[in-house]
Amino acid sequence: ADPIRIGSVVSATGPASFLGDPEQKTLKLYVEALNKKGGLMGRPVELVLYDDGGDANKARTFATRLVEDDKVVAMVGGTTTGTTMAMIPVFEDAKIPFVSLAGAIEIVEPVRAFVFKTPHTDKTACQKIFEDMKSRGITKVGMISGTDGFGKSMRAQCMKVVGDYGITVAAEESYGPTDADMTPQLNKIKNTAGLQAVLNPGFGQGPAIVTRNYAQLGITLPLYQSHGVASKSFIELAGPAAEGVRLPAPALLIADKLAENDPQKKVVMEYKKSYESATGQPVSTFGGYGFDGIQILVQAIERAKSTEPRKIRDAIESTKGYVGATGLYTMSPKDHLGLGTESFRMLEIKGGDWVPTETK
Amino acid sequence: MLKRVLSSRLAVLVLLAAIIAVVPVLAPSSFYLRVAALVWIFALAALGLTILTGYAGQVSLGHAGFLGIGAYAVAVGPAKLGLDPLLSLLLGAVLCGLVAYAVGRPILRLKGYYLAIATLGFGLIVALVLTSESAVTGGPDGMQVPRMVLFGWRVSGVSTWYWITGGALLVGALLALNIQASPSGRALRALHDSEVAAAGVGVDVAKKKLAAFVLSAVFAGVAGSLLALMNGFITPDAAGFMHSIELVAMVIIGGLGSVVGAVVGAAFLVVLPQALTVLQEYEQAVLGLLIMVFMILLPAGIVPSLRRLLLERAA
Amino acid sequence: MLTVDGLSSAYGRIEVLHGVSLDVSAGEIVALVGSNGAGKTTLLRTLSGVQPATGGRILFDGEDIGRLPPHARVVRGIVQSPEGRQVFGPLSVEDNLRLGAFRRWDDTVKARLEAVYAMFPVLSERRRTAASSLSGGQQQMLAIGRALMAQPKLLLLDEPSLGLAPLLVDQILAAVVDLKSRGITVLLVEQNASAALAIADRGYVLEVGHVVHEGAGAALLQDPKVRAAYLGV
């Protein structure tokens, strides 16, 4: 039968490749497995996949290509907020559903008819972190954030909600996406009196270097990282300095440690196993976003029993209680993400591994 | 005879116009139009470098900075200042010219690689400002560019932009060809070979270099504006270092100093990645390989090298 | 010693040497004269291997060297002082001279260096300066000195007197004669044709890539056609 064409544009190379690469691998693996099982509605699925290298203009061109030339029925991808935002008009105009894998909240707020996303918003992450700080009695913190899209966006969201938790940010620094040494900035934070903890919104290698420099300077305050570093490689890169670092992350990272009755246990273990055996690399949250994206899409098509883009869209919007690698999704016409804070678990690094700080 | 034809201004323009006219007929879908429109936009920016680097021999590794200024002018102008998009485009071009004037005055005294690093620094600073001043520019995630409305007509749609960008390229090519064959163009090419001798016959070397720099900045700025308007969205990496390199690469691969070369170079670097996507993870390696192979086989750039071969064959 | 047989050479598709044949015997001074663009420089460049030959043969001491790279020819003793001086601008005068001995680095380098300095005392005065800051004539001296540092068997001189003061022109020509007495063979391209032919054993006249006259130096000097075309008398 005619294949069902699903499009994808990810940043498999370039500065965001550590996000895009696992996304790409996950999507390919998933579609392969799906086709092995007989495809979707008896039709094979064809994944049309492009790499934008992190360049918004290229992403836009590929989006046009997916719509105009490849005639896809839906799209899952868009690794960064910038590339996602550049592609949105194309899919909105063509009325083709687009499930984004990027972080920022403005992708789904205000709600756009055809745009969805799977990753947690940075706002939720901030809330989770501040909740944890509050429970430890922390009221005055320092913040050092990356100047990349992720870091800046999360920083802004955190600043918005921080007041709700009675916490003040008393020292603020930033670093560039490719900086190799953050001791000057951390030194300033170190010299700010009265801080009780430090928060580092950022992704890529920056947080690892921050964590090392933090230890080098002998700062003993609790250090919070973001979900942007939620992969095993962060622990490797940061080395012993990572001990004690806390961060909000989805269940996927602690798949083996989840309670047997945890609703996500089965899903994350399966995904983890198939990804790790196929690629030889540890799973990351980012691959999980891709997994959830394609899964939500495929299930929507199944429910809609149609490859009509509008019908798929409606079906996605009616996703209810989908159990994914990232969390539990329930979408609505007002909520095109459908994840709550509870999908985040607060983890701490102990003995070179992730450990949940709370048991559910 | 052949030589005359190959180097005549009219021939070049007619050729370009013919290509622009024919692509829509052959394009199977509007995606191809978009790619072609991107070629025209980047070719326009590259033409600026043809004047600066090709004619006058002054390197700029920061020209994406001007692209970025032009792009953000049409984004920030209407969105934050309530200006008309067309007016913003013009203001953006003027701004590029003014910035180029201010920056060029001191740094054009530098030569060769020293000029290269200075312009590179300029481009980096522009990109940094665009990334950091989130309040105005939307930060690293970029910002929406309001649709252009001309006399009540909302300019959108791929084919509309195709014709607009194609027209802009033709105008750009005309200007670049005009300069080439004029007293100023001769002066620029002369100072490329010997500044001392050029000054010795009365060429105000500093002024001419500056004029070329300003003009090339305006070209890049307008290209940036068109890019932003067509995409409806812009991120700071439009001003990034890699794009500066890309612009220079277009000019060199196409053939330094050749107007057609700039277009061919732009086509090379815009179309090739689209064609190479079928190679998936091998794309990058093959792209690099192709650049090397082309430069080795056609060391003067595609257009001049082929032109020479053609002339020799004919001779 | 050197036999050039039907040598052709071209820039791109334009051939500028059309089958040039000439001989240079060991210990001779052979002068090559001809007007601007005749191809004298091209001939010397082809002999040194920095310009490819498109036809013909070059035999040196019986060996066909036509395909050897330039450095291999230097090793065999073919050394050129090129037109337009071509000094290593940013390097000091002394480094320029040392590099002349790149393929003849032995105990005698010091002595050779002193010999060059003795010949051109001004180079000795400025031995630490960058070659590019020398005056034109000084650079010419440096180019000749650098060639001598290589202990040539066959010395190719392309307009050695260019830009030199009359006093030095005399000195250079005398030096050429002196080289001959030390067994060094010289192929001399000179615009100062009368002076060159006067010290040459034999001479060739090149016109647009062809040898049009050849003979003993003195004979060519007397040849009315040569006198009219090159000596201006």
Next chain:
Amino acid sequence: MAEFLQLVFSGLTVGAVYALVALGFTLVYNASDVINFAQGDFVMIGGMGTVFLMAAGLALPVAAFIAILAAVLVGLLLHRLAIEPARGASPVSLIMITIGASIFIKGVAQLVFDKQFHSLPAFSGTTPIAIGGATLLPQSFWVIGGMLVLVLGLWVFLERTLIGKAVLATAANRLAAKLVGINVTVVLALAFGLSAAIGAVGGILVTPITLTRYDVGTLFALKGFAAAMVGGMGNPIGAVVGGLLIGLLEAFGAGYLSSTYKDAVAFVAILVVLLLMPQGLFGRRAVERV
């Protein structure tokens, strides 16, 4: 005072990284007047190669040695297969070839290695050394020490050996170099091979601090290029001074002015230096007689 010292340490460490990359540029430039844009990728090959060889079970010194050899091989191949066939092309064309090579190397590296960041264990542990209230990691000493050894070696090679002079001569005047019997092909191959080795050594030394990935070469090339220029292109001492200067400027910019604009601070300072000294701090003043 402690803060000042901390900034100095930071600046010196990062500066030494830049300096190591800048040193790599000097040789190829000195031999050919060409900026080898793939220089940063040699740094990457050194770092990534060692990471993966160690992962395969080799000891650090062995892995490092093989990685350096691999980089040299890549350098020689780049010369033999890409630069040499384009003999006679203008410097811009050659630079374009090196840009192509850089893209190619990155493209292959992401296939051979992966797209993740990697680190190497610090050579002498990670216990910070406290000096005057500020701290410094032992690896910084490795980087600074390695840089000093390389700069000294390079300086001696270029200034004190005939081969070194032959390298300079080749760039100064290719024709004349041939005429004095220099085998310019060999000299260029030597330059590419050696600069690849220098780059790889740098990459191995800095990876424990900066981390590495298949595409870090671009950034290294950028900063190293800036360092080489402000110091005066072609002069190893200049490369080191330039690297340290930029490192210090960035550290002080971040520490005292604005961490967001520290790169801008550094570049403005570079511009000021160049406007006052158009050949960089230690560049040979090119006298062009007319």
Next chain:
Amino acid sequence: MTILQVEDLGITFGGLRAVDGVSFQVSLGEVFSIIGPNGAGKTTLFNLVTGIYRAGRGRIVLAGEDVTRVAPHLLVRRGMARTFQNLQIFFRMTALENVMVGNHLAERTSFLADLLSLPSVARQNVRTRARAMELLERVGLAHHADTTAGDLPYGVLKRLEIARALAADPKVLLLDEPAAGCNAVETEAIDRLIGQIARDGVAVVLIEHDMKLVMKISDRVLVLAHGRRLAEGPPRQVRSDPAVIAAYLGEHGAREADRAHG
């Protein structure tokens, strides 16, 4: 009428007094030659006079105005043009274009006009081209008009530089070794050319080592050595000056010089 006057000009390079207090003046229609040993400072003197080097001391007066600190490209405007000992050819341009650039001063179109290719530009191009062609013919290079300058032999380029300098319509023309690389017959052509230029009322300042040419054509000769004046006067007087013979001419040179006037 004195057009160029140089007073006590001097410059040092790292302790070396390349030009050390030189004075002279030149009148319209005169051929004034500067000779002297290699490194005497002749070219440096030209570089000072044309503003390429900044004089450490002294004064340059051109057509009655002090131009000591005037930038090179403005000196042309006041009537000074030169050729270079180390060729400064626009190698990538054709011979004709080289000369056309020489006419730059007379080209009155603005950058903007050029950009828009206003009709004035086309007219200007036609004028410039015609004038350049005329000059190429005058120096005997018309047949090379469309050849890329980089492909021309050395001797030809020397003449091309003269044509380019002439295109600027100078009142003072400085020639640095124009006959270098030319054989006797070609030198005679240059000799005639210089004679003509001078007869057209241009002041020619000539640096040359070809004594036959210098002695034959010069009205006056200045001899420099070590940056200072060694002698000055009419050719006849200079060539028999024992100091000049010892420092510069040598026996042979003196004979050559004699023959020229013979």
